[in-house]
Amino acid sequence: MKTSLYCLIFFMSFVFSKANAQINLKTEYISTSTYKGKDDHHPRAKGDLKVIQGGFHVPLFVKMNENNRPTAWTIGCSGSYASLGNKNLSRELCPTNILNLQIGLVHTRPLNAGWSVLATVGAGLYMDSDNLSKARWNNILGQGGIIFIRHLRPNLDLGAGAALNNTFGFPMLFPALYLKWSLDGRYEVKVALIDAIQASVGMKLNNHLKLRLMVEMNGMLALTEKEGKKMYFTQQYTVIGLQPELTLGKSFVIPLTVGIAPYREATYSKRSLKDVFSDDDETNPHFKFGFYCSLGISWRF
Template sequence: MKTLHYCLIVVGLGLNLKAGAQTGISGKIKAEYVPFSNYIRPVDSVKTGSSSNFKRMQLGFSIPLSVKIDSSGRPKMWAVNVEGAYAQMENRDYEVKLFPTEMLNAQLGLVHMRPISKTWSIMAMASVGVYTDMEKITSDDILVQGGVLFIKHFNPRTAFGFGPVVSNTFGVPMILPGLYFNWVTAGRYRLHVNFPENIEFGVQMNPSFELKAVVELSGMTAEVTKDNKSMLLGYQQVVAGLRPEIKLGKSITLQLTAGTTLTRSFTTTSRKLKDFFKAKDMADPRFVTTAYGAVALKWNLSKAKK
């Protein structure tokens, strides 16, 4: 599960941004629901009678501050990213409190992207955010992240990036390897791999309707106090399903997703760097696979540079 937690740090930083910059305001609002599913006790992997659900609202948008197009048609830009997610959980029939009833993640970030050669670009990012279980908000709930990616554009549809990512998730600033991969095929049948966020395979039924099969990683983080120590509680989910995508106009798209949770779990980690590399004595708390549903509205007030 540490691999999932690392990927979520990368996703939260915004490294899942498309290598082709947006030249206008773009955003997304999304509502998700996971019905009650049984808690699997980590000590012996027994399915218990306890259960939890998960409801989340997400809102994010990007506002370009400055955009200049060079002679080759590639953008040099500065943009502000604003993201927020609020989740509620109902927890039934637990002997002791194991999971929060609320979580809030909100962050503000600055992104700069520019070409540095005919086939290479550089993307620099920095963000600060609040990650809390809503019980008590302190300075420990504030996380700062940043990174620089060097992106190789193999062609207009394929890009690979790498570079250092710095985060104070584990108390002291820690340098992690940042990886980015974006690949989109052309034609009526389209495969889109956007590491580490999702994989999509879609069929364009007509100009206004596309049906996709998706696998998607997401999660949330909250700083919690346990035994008078600052800890990080991480929620991870991987979902798979079908996603009809309907264009409501040139700039607005409606997405409906129905499927299942492949994995849904919580991790609690010390904020000491040395503890991140320690092997755990038992598995993380997790839940039985169950249904998943989401509805999202996306808008993009400019044409993406592919």
């Protein structure tokens, strides 16, 4: 069910973003590390990862209620390009470039004092960008979902629902979870669950600088074919790092992250429902430990 991660994480990135439009740019790098396949036939295979991504979201309509909960319509677009610097590794095992483009519409509204509902709809292009001329409808996923969110405390939201996409050639429902918890002040703790975990603990050093220890999961997806069969390739990696964040004025935020990527999965799977539930005890192909760094900028207006 990995593909639900990539579909939902885009939409959730601007949930409850209040009335501000926002533009985000980010570049990431994971150093060269050893590749481990399902067998030991590639002992010298290795590779690094370079990612450039950007996106924006714009609220079309926002109205806050007496509990400071929004009724809002928001549109967003994002794009990610990944270059995999593979060595001694064939493209049949791992592509060299991946392109993801997404557009979506999000609607959220309070149901009462304790509950809100979030609904999403959109589409994305997910493909091996070495073959842009071969882009077809098979490289496009329609996606959407609905989540009911319980506001347990002012700083704690918990929700559940379903996500929908056509990964296997027909619409299929996936479970979707939502968790948002934070403690703010000079010391802050933030935890978010959107099919993956994002967590950080940090300290506000002054009005312009914060320092955090963070853990998060990122990923990209490519819909493709191998030997005449429809496949999808998932590139999923976990990051643990130290993140200084610089705020300039009220609009610009610049996070710099330095750390490690202990595990970077890189695997093909059949676009088949039967394959999802197959019993496969073999280790998924992956790249081992690597060093990680990223630089981003966010502009709110």
